[in-house]
Each structure stands twice: as C-alpha cells, then as structure tokens.
Amino acid sequence: xxxxxxxxxxxxxxxxxxxxxxxxxxxxxxxxxxxxxxxxxxxxxxxxxxxxxxxxxxxxxxxxxxxxxxxxxxxxxxxxxxxxxxxxxxxxxxxxxxxxxxxxxxxxxxxxxxxxxxxxxxxxxxxxxxxxxxxxxxxxxxxxxxxxxxxxxxxxxxxxxxxxxxxxxxxxxxxxxxxxxxxxxxxxxxxxx
Amino acid sequence: xxxxxxxxxxxxxxxxxxxxxxxxxxxxxxxxxxxxxxxxxxxxxxxxxxxxxxxxxxxxxxxxxxxxxxxxxxxxxxxxxxxxxxxxxxxxxxxxxxxxxxxxxxxxxxxxxxxxxxxxxxxxxxxxxxxxxxxxxxxxxxxxxxxxxxxxxxxxxxxxxxxxxxxxxxxxxxxxxxxxxxxxxxxxxxxxx
DNA sequence: AAGACAACCAAGCGCTTGCTTGGGGTGTCG
DNA sequence: CGACACCCCAAGCAAGCGCTTGGTTGTCTT
Numbered sequence: 001x002x003x004x005x006x007x008x009x010x011x012x013x014x015x016x017x018x019x020x021x022x023x024x025x026x027x028x029x030x031x032x033x034x035x036x037x038x039x040x041x042x043x044x045x046x047x048x049x050x051x052x053x054x055x056x057x058x059x060x061x062x063x064x065x066x067x068x069x070x071x072x073x074x075x076x077x078x079x080x081x082x083x084x085x086x087x088x089x090x091x092x093x094x095x096x097x098x099x100x101x102x103x104x105x106x107x108x109x110x111x112x113x114x115x116x117x118x119x120x121x122x123x124x125x126x127x128x129x130x131x132x133x134x135x136x137x138x139x140x141x142x143x144x145x146x147x148x149x150x151x152x153x154x155x156x157x158x159x160x161x162x163x164x165x166x167x168x169x170x171x172x173x174x175x176x177x178x179x180x181x182x183x184x185x186x187x188x189x190x191x192x193x
Numbered sequence: 194x195x196x197x198x199x200x201x202x203x204x205x206x207x208x209x210x211x212x213x214x215x216x217x218x219x220x221x222x223x224x225x226x227x228x229x230x231x232x233x234x235x236x237x238x239x240x241x242x243x244x245x246x247x248x249x250x251x252x253x254x255x256x257x258x259x260x261x262x263x264x265x266x267x268x269x270x271x272x273x274x275x276x277x278x279x280x281x282x283x284x285x286x287x288x289x290x291x292x293x294x295x296x297x298x299x300x301x302x303x304x305x306x307x308x309x310x311x312x313x314x315x316x317x318x319x320x321x322x323x324x325x326x327x328x329x330x331x332x333x334x335x336x337x338x339x340x341x342x343x344x345x346x347x348x349x350x351x352x353x354x355x356x357x358x359x360x361x362x363x364x365x366x367x368x369x370x371x372x373x374x375x376x377x378x379x380x381x382x383x384x385x386x
Numbered sequence: 387a388a389g390a391c392a393a394c395c396a397a398g399c400g401c402t403t404g405c406t407t408g409g410g411g412t413g414t415c416g
Numbered sequence: 417c418g419a420c421a422c423c424c425c426a427a428g429c430a431a432g433c434g435c436t437t438g439g440t441t442g443t444c445t446t
Binding site: 033048054 | 402403404405406407
Binding site for chain 2: 026027029030111114115145146147150151153154155156157158159160161162164165166172177180181183184185186187
C-alpha cells in the first residue's frame with residue numbers, strides 16, 4: 001500500500017472519498033448529490049464546481065482504485081518469490097484493498113460496475129484486464145488441475161463477497177482471513193475424499 | 194426444481210417476473226415503475242392495481258426465491274446419501290437457481306438485499322437463516338480443517354459471483370460448473386504444497 | 387338482465403432528481 | 417492596491433419519480 005487514494009487536503013478528493021462512502025453504503029443510484037454535498041459540508045450545487053457530473057465521481061473513484069491496485073499488485077509480485085508467496089500476494093492485495101483504507105472505493109468498484117455507462121466502462125477495461133492478467137499468470141504458474149479462468153472467477157468472487165460479511169477488528173484479522181483464502185485455493189478446505 | 198416461481202397465467206406473477214428481470218439488469222433503484230409496466234404492456238398506474246408499492250415487488254420476488262430454495266434444498270438433502278452427495282446438493286441447488294429459470298429472481302435476492310427496507314429484511318431473515326443452517330450442517334459433517342462459517346461465506350460468495358460471468362449454453366454446462374465448485378471446496382483446485 | 391369483479395387507461399399530483407445560473411467572500415501574488 | 421483564482425451559497429429549472437384518482441372496459445355469475 002502506497003499513498004492513500006484520496007488526499008484530505010484537496011477538496012475534490014474529499015468529495016470523492018465521501019461519494020465512495022455513500023455509494024458503498026446505499027448504492028450509486030440510491031445516493032443523491034445532495035447527500036454527497038452534505039457529507040462534506042457544502043450544498044449540492046457547489047459540488048459541481050469540482051466535478052462535471054455525478055457519474056464522473058463514480059468513474060473517478062473506480063479509476064483510482066484500479067490504477068492503485070494494479071501498481072500494488074505488480075510491486076508485491078515482483079517482491080514475492082515462489083508460487084505460494086505469489087499466490088498469497090494476489091489474495092493479500094485484494095483483501096487489503098477491500099478492508100483497508102480504500103475499502104469504500106474498492107467495494108464500489110466491485111459492486112457498482114453496471115452503474116457506470118458503457119462508454120466509461122470501456123475506458124476502465126484495460127486496467128481491469130491487466131490486473132486479471134496477472135491473476136491468470138500466477139494461477140497458471142501454480143499449475144492446478146482446475147481451469148485457471150474458472151478458478152480465478154471463483155476466488156475473486158469469494159474475496160469480493162467478504163465485503164458483505166467480514167469486518168476487521170473481530171476475532172479473525174486480515175492476515176488470518178488471507179490465510180483462510182489461501183488454504184481454500186490450496187485445497188485445505190475439506191479433507192480429501 | 195419444482196413448480197416455476199411465477200405463473201404466466203397470473204397477471205401479478207407476470208409483473209413480478211418482469212420486475213425481477215429489470216431489477217437484475219439495472220438494479221432496483223435504477224428501475225422505474227414505468228419500465229416495469231412497459232415490460233408487461235400496461236401503464237405505470239395500472240401496475241398498482243396488482244401491487245401496493247414498488248418495494249412490495251422486490252419483497253415478493255425475494256420471498257418466493259427464499260421459500261423455493263429452502264424447500265428444494267431440503268428435498269435434495271433428504272435424497273442425498275453420503276457427505277459428497279450432500280455437498281454436491283448444496284452447490285447444485287444454488288447454481289440451479291442462479292442460472293436456471295429462476296435466475297433473475299435469485300440474482301435479485303443476492304445482489305439487491307440492501308435495497309429492501311430494514312423491516313422487510315427482518316421478515317425474510319428466518320428463511321435465510323434456515324437455508325444457511327442447512328449449509329453449516331452439511332459443511333460441518335464434511336469435517337474439514339477450515340472454520341465452517343468462513344468456508345460457507347467463501348463458497349456462497351464464489352457461487353453468487355457466477356451470476357456476473359457464467360452463462361449457461363457455453364462450453365461449460367451447469368453440471369460441469371457444479372463439479373468445478375465441488376472440486377474447489379474438496380481441495381482439488383491446486384496441487385498440495 | 388343485472389350486478390360484481392378484475393384489469394386497465396388517462397391524467398396528473400406532490401415531490402425529488404441532477405444540474406445550472408449569477409453572484410460574493412477570501413486569500414495570494416504582482 | 418488591484419487582479420485573479422478558488423471555493424462556495426442562494427435560488428431555481430426542467431425532467432422524472434412513485435403513486436393516486438376517477439372512470440371505462442370485458443368477463444363471469446346469478
């Protein structure tokens with residue numbers, strides 16, 4: 001994890017952080033620009049001094065997460081040696097984003113994708129593609145019997161879903177959760193038949 | 194799978210089926226009652242002859258899926274003999290609902306939960322609880338090393354996420370997908386360390 | 387034949403939505 | 417001191433929202 005996604009000193013960033021928080025809690029469509037304004041202490045009209053439209057906020061939030069996740073995953077993978085370490089890096093980066101300081105923005109990226117217009121989805125597709133290409137590479141290296149693409153979808157789904165039930169600070173910390181996910185994919189979930 | 198969730202002969206059921214379709218495609222908040230009316234060929238006002246409010250449609254859709262899934266899972270489990278068969282039943286029922294005739298309603302249940310008011314969420318909690326109690330029971334019987342609650346969340350997340358990428362009719366059919374999920378949870382994803 | 391009922395239309399109500407406009411206060415820098 | 421961004425408010429617009437109203441059809445029952 002490098003620099004935080006949003007700089008509290010920049011008004012526009014404070015706005016985006018607030019938008020991410022509300023988009024996550026209520027969903028994009030159910031969140032009004034008046035609520036976002038209130039969250040940072042300005043009126044809804046003043047909000048458009050920093051941003052061209054409501055959707056631009058959604059786009060900006062997603063754009064930043066994608067770029068940051070991709071950079072972080074690349075850094076972690078270049079540092080990791082051995083198949084298990086690389087696999088752990090995959091999971092750790094995803095879970096760190098989902099439950100660390102960037103939790104709101106990451107949850108929005110994963111769960112509000114369809115709220116974004118098709119044009120803007122297309123702009124972000126390159127970044128998403130590069131990110132998952134790294135996944136496929138690591139999973140293929142691991143050389144399991146399962147189709148890497150299917151395994152990637154299963155794993156990504158299982159991790160993305162944690163944002164609905166897992167809360168850090170409980171009995172299970174982030175490292176523990178990472179270990180559990182690693183165990184799942186390494187085949188330690190249930191005893192072999 | 195017993196009787197279909199919605200009876201095409203009943204106008205109210207046709208409405209609910211259309212609502213489920215649109216809620217799934219666009220999300221609950223982003224769907225208007227005018228669109229739902231148009232989907233069945235009536236005006237938006239006439240819609241309220243069958244239903245008290247827009248949210249009642251969401252509730253009705255979810256209620257039916259929960260009841261049907263619970264009944265089907267109970268039936269399948271009572272028919273299954275042995276740990277692996279019971280495990281497969283868990284996965285098969287979930288995937289059948291997610292990608293069979295009830296796909297729209299099931300996706301809505303899984304992905305639009307927070308759009309439902311807290312009061313109505315509470316009404317449905319019993320059914321959800323009973324359903325997942327069966328999961329925990331089967332997973333505990335399987336006797337793996339992983340915490341059954343965490344494993345349940347991982348598995349449920351991985352399966353629920355299939356509604357974003359899996360489409361029946363391709364190279365991988367539903368039985369194949371079920372087998373892959375079973376393999377994941379049985380530890381055949383990657384070779385052991 | 388008459389009544390009852392379900393199903394729908396046409397019109398529109400009150401309210402909220404995303405966004406625009408015009409203007410004013412505050413600080414920085416030449 | 418004046419100029420110039422920057423940031424924000426006050427007010428409001430057009431469009432769309434969920435939902436209500438009063439009334440018209442066609443079908444079925446008695």
